[in-house]
Amino acid sequence: LFIFCVLSEKDGKKMSRTIFLSSLLFYSIQTFETNGGSARKISTSTTLISKGLRNLGNTCYMNAQLECAFHVPYIRKILRKENDNAGAYSLWKLFHDMELNADEEGIASSNGIASSPEELCKNFDIPVRQQQDSQEFWKLLLPALNVRKLTDLYRGSYEDYIVAADGTNREKRGEEPFLDLSLGITNRNSIGESLADTFGTPELLSD
Numbered sequence: 001l002f003i004f005c006v007l008s009e010k011d012g013k014k015m016s017r018t019i020f021l022s023s024l025l026f027y028s029i030q031t032f033e034t035n036g037g038s039a040r041k042i043s044t045s046t047t048l049i050s051k052g053l054r055n056l057g058n059t060c061y062m063n064a065q066l067e068c069a070f071h072v073p074y075i076r077k078i079l080r081k082e083n084d085n086a087g088a089y090s091l092w093k094l095f096h097d098m099e100l101n102a103d104e105e106g107i108a109s110s111n112g113i114a115s116s117p118e119e120l121c122k123n124f125d126i127p128v129r130q131q132q133d134s135q136e137f138w139k140l141l142l143p144a145l146n147v148r149k150l151t152d153l154y155r156g157s158y159e160d161y162i163v164a165a166d167g168t169n170r171e172k173r174g175e176e177p178f179l180d181l182s183l184g185i186t187n188r189n190s191i192g193e194s195l196a197d198t199f200g201t202p203e204l205l206s207d
Helices: 060-070 073-080 086-101 118-123 134-145 148-154 191-199
Strands: 002-006 013-020 030-035 038-043 156-164 171-178
Touching (some): 060 134, 073 086, 134 148
Antiparallel strands (some): 002 013, 030 038
């Protein structure tokens, strides 16, 4: 998704911000995996429904974020190819176990149970008794996983553009990366309206 906002001139100066938001790509791929010696067809389609993750203490924040990531087919596809990356491999192993225990929409429930993120927590020294913010956890986990394709799904950038309107053509540009944007939702009817208010409202600069 690409959003470009040009701010109007005011008091001799104008500023625009260009926002680049990356979008998730979805794939539907089917493979065969074995569990206890029996082959089972595993789908990476969006119909895969996880049995959940065990709470190891205060890990509900982490479980919620991992569940969201697990249900994005392209993320599972990326992790399948990261066997040489120890951190990413531990996350893939967890997702692999979740796949084996998962149901598919429209198919009778399996006997799978909730998967345990214990090994993942040990590999990344995640304190299971300490409550954290889910969003902050994901922002810290992405660079720790060190998988560029995965980070690129969540990363974007915006450009601050300031130009003097006095005919001198003076200007200043700066690009800033982000993994998330904070948007106000009070008295807004849509995300688009919030983006317009946050990044499309002129900012007056004093001399």
